[in-house]
Amino acid sequence: MVFYFCFLRCIVFVEKMLRVQPNVKKLYLLVRAPDAKSASQRFHDEAIAKDLFRVLREKMGSASFQTLISEKVTLVPGDITCEKYLGLKDSNLAEEMMREVGIVVNLAATTNFHERYDVAFNLNTMGAKNVLDFSKMCAKLKMLLHVSTAYVSGERAGLILEKPYCMGETLNGLNLDLDMEKIIMEERLIELQAKEATEQEITLAMKDLGIQRTLDSFVVSYGKGRLTCLLGDPQSILDMSPLGPSKLQEDDELSSRYDDTNTEKLRMTAREGGIETDVFYFDPKIIDWEDYFTNIHFPGLIKYVFK
Numbered sequence: 001m002v003f004y005f006c007f008l009r010c011i012v013f014v015e016k017m018l019r020v021q022p023n024v025k026k027l028y029l030l031v032r033a034p035d036a037k038s039a040s041q042r043f044h045d046e047a048i049a050k051d052l053f054r055v056l057r058e059k060m061g062s063a064s065f066q067t068l069i070s071e072k073v074t075l076v077p078g079d080i081t082c083e084k085y086l087g088l089k090d091s092n093l094a095e096e097m098m099r100e101v102g103i104v105v106n107l108a109a110t111t112n113f114h115e116r117y118d119v120a121f122n123l124n125t126m127g128a129k130n131v132l133d134f135s136k137m138c139a140k141l142k143m144l145l146h147v148s149t150a151y152v153s154g155e156r157a158g159l160i161l162e163k164p165y166c167m168g169e170t171l172n173g174l175n176l177d178l179d180m181e182k183i184i185m186e187e188r189l190i191e192l193q194a195k196e197a198t199e200q201e202i203t204l205a206m207k208d209l210g211i212q213r214t215l216d217s218f219v220v221s222y223g224k225g226r227l228t229c230l231l232g233d234p235q236s237i238l239d240m241s242p243l244g245p246s247k248l249q250e251d252d253e254l255s256s257r258y259d260d261t262n263t264e265k266l267r268m269t270a271r272e273g274g275i276e277t278d279v280f281y282f283d284p285k286i287i288d289w290e291d292y293f294t295n296i297h298f299p300g301l302i303k304y305v306f307k
Contacts, residue, residue, distance in 0.1 A: 010107050011047045018072060019056045028097055030076045030086065030108075039077040080108050080127035086134055102140045106131045107147045116203055117210030118185045125178065161259045181213070 010029065017024055033039035047053065048069065057065045076097070078087035088094040108131075109124050128146060135144045143164075188209055192202045267282060 010105065011050075011052060013105065013107070014047075014073065015052050015056060018068060019059075022068065022072075024072060026074060026100070027072055028074050028076050028101065030078050030080065032079050033077045035077055035089075036075065039075040043073075043075055080106075080130050081122045083126075083130055083133075086130055098134075098137045099139055101138045102142045103145065104131065104135045104138065104141065104143070105145045105147070109148075114207055115210060116206040117213055118189070118206055120210055121181060121185065125181075129178070159257055159259055162262050184213070185209070 014027055014029060017027060029043070031039040031042055033042055053065075060068065074093075076088060076093065077090075078085075080086050085091075085094045088097075106128060108127055110120055112120075131146070132144065135141055185206075188205065189202070192205055197205065
């Protein structure tokens, strides 16, 4: 049993699972919706009716495809920002999930670097905590997979290994004081309301608070043109997008590389053992990247993102 969070991003994951692992017992999909009817309508409009499921639909036929969806996918109306049972109103469904779910996948997050701090905190931080708390109640839990919007390594330098964390383990042994962050947000909101600030003024103020409180403030500053250079090791391998002119200045404290040994082992094992190589074949070295960006990536951005 697999439980997914973040409706839009996990749809790609769900389609992949149904296409290559149709023997999966059940997929529970959390959908932000007030009730089951609304969740079903959203799932149809934003997932099933889209081109993403075209290959699976054509491969199976319309009738078999609908049967697969109804048997394998259970929609769960809820909201990860809700502490109790993630907003699940159906107590029987909640008990069933806590009894049966073995893997929890959380992809829910706002990726807006200039989001209101209260909105980002409630979703990205408290939402992840609520998912963790729910996962702890799942009797058969084997793994909680939390997918971040970017690499996460704290202040560590050097080679960053990809390894699982034990329950309670944190980066650098540090803990974020969530209660203090809540107090800071609430006090700022009370201050703004006392000044009879408009909704627009409150939004701007909370966005500025986010820049002050998060580690991603340099990203926002760069996007706004306030930052003209990035500190780093000139010998580092960087994943960068050509957003504009910038300079790289040396800083020994910001030198880290992310290990891809696990991915390479998976790729080599699949190739040498002939294990589903037609389905899981991936080798970035043989991709024509110019063709990919020109004919796939950029057209996809224009069609689906820049609306």
